[in-house]
Amino acid sequence: MDLFDDRNWSILLEPLILSYKGKPHPLHYKNSYELIVMVILAAQDSDENINRLTVPFFEKYPNWFSLMSINVADLYPLLDSITNFKNKANWIIDLAKEFNDKNLPKTISGLTRFRGIGRKSAHVILKELGYNPNGIMVDLHVLRVAPRLGIVLCFKDADKMEQQLLSKLDSSIWLEIGMAISFHGRLICRPIPNCRSCNVNTICDYYKNK
Structure with a gap:
C-alpha cells in the first residue's frame, strides 16, 4: 500500500456495498x-x-x-x-x-x-437494531480483506484499523461498509481467496500483485 494513496475508496468500494447491502446478518436472532x-x-x-x-x-x-x-x-x-x-x-x-x-x-x-x-x-x-454507531465495524474478516485491497496498512489491531478506515472513507458509507467487507471475506476473499469471482479485483492490490 502506498502511504500517499489518493484513490477514492468510497467510490471504488460501491460494488461491495451494492452486493451485500440488506443481506441478513449470519446470526439468526429474533429480537x-x-x-x-x-x-x-x-x-x-x-x-x-x-x-x-x-x-x-x-x-x-x-x-x-x-x-x-x-x-x-x-x-x-x-x-x-x-x-x-x-x-x-x-x-x-x-x-x-x-x-x-x-x-x-x-x-x-x-x-x-x-x-x-x-x-x-x-x-x-x-x-x-437500526441505530447508527458512527464508526466502522472491524471483525476478523475486515482485518484480512481491507489490507489485501490496499485501503489500509496491515494491522492486527481492530481499533487502529477502524481509525484508519474512518480517515479514508466518507462517513456516508461507514454504516454499511464494515459488514459489506465482512461478507466479502466470508464468501469470496477467504483465507485462500477466490479472486476470479471478486467484483472488486480490478482495484485490489493483492490481485494486482499476484
Whole structure:
C-alpha cells in the first residue's frame, strides 16, 4: 500500500456495498435480547455454532427477565461447547441485571461499558437494531480483506484499523461498509481467496500483485 494513496475508496468500494447491502446478518436472532446474547457468544466462535446452540438456550431462557434470578452455573450445560463459555455466561447474567429493551444503550460508548461487549460487538448490535454507531465495524474478516485491497496498512489491531478506515472513507458509507467487507471475506476473499469471482479485483492490490 502506498502511504500517499489518493484513490477514492468510497467510490471504488460501491460494488461491495451494492452486493451485500440488506443481506441478513449470519446470526439468526429474533429480537434485541437474542441479538445481544448471540453476539456475545459468537466472539471467537462460529456464527453457525451459535445459531445451532442457542435454539435450546432461548427455549429455556426467552428474555432478560428469565435470566435474572438464576445461578450462572445453570447456563453451563447449554453453553459448554462454546469458546470461553464460562466468562460469556457471567457476562450475560450481568447484562440481564443491568438492562432490558427499554434502557438499552444506543451508543458505542454506552454498550462497551458492559463486560463482553467490545467495539465490534457494539457496532453489530447498534446497526442491526437500526441505530447508527458512527464508526466502522472491524471483525476478523475486515482485518484480512481491507489490507489485501490496499485501503489500509496491515494491522492486527481492530481499533487502529477502524481509525484508519474512518480517515479514508466518507462517513456516508461507514454504516454499511464494515459488514459489506465482512461478507466479502466470508464468501469470496477467504483465507485462500477466490479472486476470479471478486467484483472488486480490478482495484485490489493483492490481485494486482499476484
